[in-house]
Amino acid sequence: MFSKSKINEPGPKDTNEAPKAETPSKPATPSSSGTDYKPAAPKAKPPASVLSSDLHITGNVKTTGDIQIEGTIEGDIRAHLLTVGEGATVKGEVTADDVVINGRIVGRVRGLKVRLTSTARVEGDIIHKTIAIESGAHFEGSVQRQDDPLSSASKTAPKPAPAPAGGQ
Numbered sequence: 001m002f003s004k005s006k007i008n009e010p011g012p013k014d015t016n017e018a019p020k021a022e023t024p025s026k027p028a029t030p031s032s033s034g035t036d037y038k039p040a041a042p043k044a045k046p047p048a049s050v051l052s053s054d055l056h057i058t059g060n061v062k063t064t065g066d067i068q069i070e071g072t073i074e075g076d077i078r079a080h081l082l083t084v085g086e087g088a089t090v091k092g093e094v095t096a097d098d099v100v101i102n103g104r105i106v107g108r109v110r111g112l113k114v115r116l117t118s119t120a121r122v123e124g125d126i127i128h129k130t131i132a133i134e135s136g137a138h139f140e141g142s143v144q145r146q147d148d149p150l151s152s153a154s155k156t157a158p159k160p161a162p163a164p165a166g167g168q
Contacts, residue, residue, distance in 0.1 A: 053087055060092070069103070082111075086119050095150060101137075110149045 048066035051057065055071035066081040069088040082096040088103035099111035104121040114128040118136030125141045127149040133139065 048081065048083070051088075053085070076107075084120075097150070112150065 046065055048068045049063065050068045051071050051073070053070040057071070057073045058075060060075040060077070061067065061073060062078045064080055066083075067077065067079045068083040068085065069077075069090060070085040072089045072091075074091045076092040077090060077094050077096070079096045081098045081100075082094060083100045084090060084094075084103040084105060086102045089106070090104070091106045093108045093110070094105060095110040097112045099109055099114045100117070101109070101115065101120040101122060102117045103119070105124060107124045109122065109124060109126045110128075111126075112129045114126055114131045116122060116131075116133045116137040116139060118134040120134075120137040120139070122137070122139045123141060125144065126139075127144045127146055129145065129147060129149055131143060131145075
């Protein structure tokens with residue numbers, strides 16, 4: 001009753017070459033119907049870069065993504081989300097939208113949201129929009145709230161002393 005279709009079966013060549021000419025052109029040009037080509041969905045956030053406990057970096061680290069530090073960094077760090085692990089040490093200025101400190105930082109911390117967990121050890125000033133300090137955290141320095149602590153990084157540099165008045 002039903003017969004098998006011969007469309008996809010190999011067989012004698014058909015004299016109509018139109019389908020063969022059309023087939024290679026489809027992958028080369030995106031289809032307007034959206035079935036062959038779909039623009040990427042909003043980019044999925046890549047996972048955090050993890051700097052392992054046996055890693056020691058001397059120099060600055062900068063990313064627009066997230067970093068989780070388990071090792072030692074001697075230099076400044078700039079990131080979107082920075083997580084300092086319990087055994088990690090950072091000696092330098094830290095700037096990030098979100099900063100979670102479980103380990104040790106020696107230097108200034110700048111962040112929209114800064115969190116010192118109970119295992120945190122910070123020696124330096126913290127400039128923040130919001131801050132949370134858990135019981136047990138060790139902190140030596142000053143805390144300053146600013147509406148935009150990230151953009152004012154250069155504003156808090158020491159101002160040059162006024163020139164002495166030159167009259168005799």
